[in-house]
Amino acid sequence: MSDAxxxxxxxxxxxxxxxxxxDVLNGVDLDVAKGESVSIRGESGSGKSTLLQLLAGLDxxxxxxxxxxxxxxxxxxxRATFLGIVFQSFYLIPELxxxxxxxxxxxxxxxxxxxxxxxxDELLAKVGLTERATHLSSQLSGGExxxxxxxxxxMNSPQLLLADxxxxxxxxxxxxxxxxxxxxxxxESQTALVLVTHNAAHARKxxxxxxxxxxxxxxx
Amino acid sequence: MPWxxxxxxxxxxxxxxxxxxxxxxxxxxxxxxVALLVISTSVMGGFGYEIRRMIVDTQGDVQVRGxxxxxxGAGLQARLATVPGVVATTPFAEGVVMxxxxxxxxxxxxxxxxxxxxxxxxxxxxxxxxxxxxELDDDSIILSSKLALSIGARLGSKVEVTSPLVVEKxxxxxxxLPRELRVVxxxxxxxxxxxxxxVLVTLRLMQELYGLGTAIHGVNVKIVPGLDADVAAARINAxxxxxxxxxxxxxxxxNQDFLFILQLEKNMIFFLLLFIIIVAAFSVTSSLLISVVxxxxxxxxxxxxxxxxRQVAACFCFQGLLIGTTGTVAGLVxxxxxxYFRNALVxxxxxxxxxxxxxxxxxxFSQLPAHTSKGDVVLIVVCSVVISTLAGLxxxxxxxxxxxxxxxxxx
Ligand SMILES: Nc1ncnc2c1ncn2[C@@H]1O[C@H](COP(=O)(O)OP(=O)(O)OP(=O)(O)O)[C@@H](O)[C@H]1O
Ligand SMILES: [Mg+2]
Numbered sequence: 258m259s260d261a262x263x264x265x266x267x268x269x270x271x272x273x274x275x276x277x278x279x280d281v282l283n284g285v286d287l288d289v290a291k292g293e294s295v296s297i298r299g300e301s302g303s304g305k306s307t308l309l310q311l312l313a314g315l316d317x318x319x320x321x322x323x324x325x326x327x328x329x330x331x332x333x334x335x336r337a338t339f340l341g342i343v344f345q346s347f348y349l350i351p352e353l354x355x356x357x358x359x360x361x362x363x364x365x366x367x368x369x370x371x372x373x374x375x376x377x378d379e380l381l382a383k384v385g386l387t388e389r390a391t392h393l394s395s396q397l398s399g400g401e402x403x404x405x406x407x408x409x410x411x412m413n414s415p416q417l418l419l420a421d422x423x424x425x426x427x428x429x430x431x432x433x434x435x436x437x438x439x440x441x442x443x444x445e446s447q448t449a450l451v452l453v454t455h456n457a458a459h460a461r462k463x464x465x466x467x468x469x470x471x472x473x474x475x476x477x
Numbered sequence: 478m479p480w481x482x483x484x485x486x487x488x489x490x491x492x493x494x495x496x497x498x499x500x501x502x503x504x505x506x507x508x509x510x511v512a513l514l515v516i517s518t519s520v521m522g523g524f525g526y527e528i529r530r531m532i533v534d535t536q537g538d539v540q541v542r543g544x545x546x547x548x549x550g551a552g553l554q555a556r557l558a559t560v561p562g563v564v565a566t567t568p569f570a571e572g573v574v575m576x577x578x579x580x581x582x583x584x585x586x587x588x589x590x591x592x593x594x595x596x597x598x599x600x601x602x603x604x605x606x607x608x609x610x611x612e613l614d615d616d617s618i619i620l621s622s623k624l625a626l627s628i629g630a631r632l633g634s635k636v637e638v639t640s641p642l643v644v645e646k647x648x649x650x651x652x653x654l655p656r657e658l659r660v661v662x663x664x665x666x667x668x669x670x671x672x673x674x675x676v677l678v679t680l681r682l683m684q685e686l687y688g689l690g691t692a693i694h695g696v697n698v699k700i701v702p703g704l705d706a707d708v709a710a711a712r713i714n715a716x717x718x719x720x721x722x723x724x725x726x727x728x729x730x731x732n733q734d735f736l737f738i739l740q741l742e743k744n745m746i747f748f749l750l751l752f753i754i755i756v757a758a759f760s761v762t763s764s765l766l767i768s769v770v771x772x773x774x775x776x777x778x779x780x781x782x783x784x785x786x787r788q789v790a791a792c793f794c795f796q797g798l799l800i801g802t803t804g805t806v807a808g809l810v811x812x813x814x815x816x817y818f819r820n821a822l823v824x825x826x827x828x829x830x831x832x833x834x835x836x837x838x839x840x841x842f843s844q845l846p847a848h849t850s851k852g853d854v855v856l857i858v859v860c861s862v863v864i865s866t867l868a869g870l871x872x873x874x875x876x877x878x879x880x881x882x883x884x885x886x887x888x
Contacts, residue, residue, distance in 0.1 A: 310882050315780075315781060315881050315882045315885075316882045333780070333783050333784075333785060336781075336783055337782060337783025338783075342781055344778075346774065348774055348775060348777075348778040348885070350484070350487075350775050350778075351491075351775075352484075352487045352488050352491035353487055353491075357487070361480065361484075361779075361782065362782050364480035364483060365480050365779070365782050365783045365784050366783065367479065367480070393491075409782075
């Protein structure tokens with residue numbers, strides 16, 4: 258598939274637990290196409306976060322291969338431009354205001370110019386936070402913080418967005434709104450989305466639903 | 478600006494917060510250390526500088542002394558004049574006498590000076606507070622200020638001088654009458670000891686009082702400015718034949734012990750006060766460490782966003798450096814301001830504790846001297862900035878070691 262954004266083959270990961278090894282992932286295969294949205298569900302402890310970390314290149318698998326848009330380079334530098342991540346906890350930097358937090362994603366690339374500032378403002382407008390742009394994260398509600406985090410994840414126009422239970426810390430209505438926003442923005446910019454969630458309703462809104470069970474995907 | 482410097486600045490001075498408490502405290506610690514260092518090295522340097530200046534101003538750059546008496550004073554001076562670097566010379570004779578004014582006795586050290594030559598070597602006129610050096614003749618005397626005060630003598634007063642020669646006269650059953658001298662000048666150097674125990678008379682009178690004939694005790698030498706006094710002394714010694722039985726010593730050599738103790742004292746104080754900065758640096762380290770622990774997840778996020786571990790490290794190192802530099806600048810300002818108002822401060826302090834007398838007697842100066850050497854300031858600045866940057870290293874290392882996955886898991 259020429260427009261495969263994410264290709265994972267036989268990903269394995271185990272953790273040492275005492276003197277035994279805990280096999281969390283036993284050969285996970287996953288393909289995500291450009292602009293496609295995929296949801297992953299599974300019991301708590303089934304390895305969803307572990308998988309997302311492998312896909313993000315934040316951790317190395319024990320076995321298996323991973324490619325981003327056909328390239329095996331999953332290093333720190335490429336990650337910054339290739340993908341965005343949204344976490345359950347929002348991880349905003351407390352000393353920065355909303356706009357500065359969004360801009361941080363671009364600062365790390367060292368390319369902060371007028372265009373970047375315009376993009377940050379545009380994203381803040383899209384997530385409906387133009388009025389809150391100069392608020393510190395402590396002055397924002399949970400939903401607002403997550404929307405800032407979404408804007409930050411999209412700042413560098415990534416081809417892939419990974420979201421690990423982005424609504425886990427939000428109430429239902431707010432959570433629904435964030436998911437709508439996430440899906441809408443990804444569809445608009447043709448960004449592929451991998452969404453880890455416990456919420457069946459949220460999962461149904463994606464193109465494809467996967468279940469992680471016993472260390473690999475059980476379709477259906 | 479690289480993101481890690483930007484973030485370091487933001488962590489020290491967060492957006493929208495008026496008073497960054499942590500930053501202020503850390504900066505204050507460093508600046509107090511720097512200020513104390515500046516003040517104490519300056520005051521110590523001031524004492525040293527004043528004492529050196531006083532020694533040179535009263536003894537000349539080099540002093541040539543005979544092992545006993547120098548019989549041929551003129552010959553010695555003629556020979557000294559041929560040594561390159563020697564600008565002027567003046568002979569002296571010295572000794573303790575008893576001085577009485579209205580039956581109040583004192584036992585000052587009397588200096589016999591050559592009125593015509595002395596000014597070419599030491600700036601004596603500068604210290605004359607009343608009267609004048611020109612009026613000094615064989616029947617007059619110049620007193621130091623404190624001494625004059627203690628025996629109640631004033632300009633125009635008559636004082637009686639008795640020299641140790643009286644002992645010999647008594648042995649040979651001669652009659653000895655004390656010499657009556659008119660006070661024609663009062664001088665004040667600003668040094669407690671000199672101001673309370675030295676009197677000046679003409680060389681001829683001194684020779685007469687001590688029965689020296691035409692002999693002198695030595696010669697004070699002025700050398701060309703910029704020439705090292707020790708070098709000049711060595712040159713003079715090389716030029717003088719051993720038979721002359723005289724040796725030249727620079728003022729530094731002559732006052733070696735004293736100057737050494739002064740320098741040692743200054744170094745000790747420097748090192749002790751440096752510990753204030755080190756202690757301040759420890760507090761910076763612990764604050765930054767706490768900040769690393771508190772920000773573990775944010776650090777993980779920066780890694781996820783594409784930040785390199787060494788950049789994360791630089792972010793914390795830079796905070797140490799920034800605290801160090803700000804603290805150093807603040808400390809310099811604080812230190813120099815305090816120095817500027819030092820006399821007012823000391824005055825206030827002594828008035829509070831009624832201890833002016835003690836201060837003058839103990840420290841020899843009526844005003845608190847200060848002399849800041851460029852080298853000291855550079856040393857202080859370098860030490861404080863380097864120490865503060867080192868303070869950021871441990872937190873930086875901790876932060877760099879955090880793996881994004883583990884950091885993000887840290888709930
Ligand atoms: N660093 C680690 N060391 C040891 N065990 C780990 C580590 N990280 C994860 N695990 C274990 O791996 C398993 C999967 O964890 P993971 O966080 O991926 O689950 P999850 O599916 O995301 O769960 P949840 O829905 O609760 O977030 C868990 O049993 C966890 O205890
Ligand atoms: Mg999880």
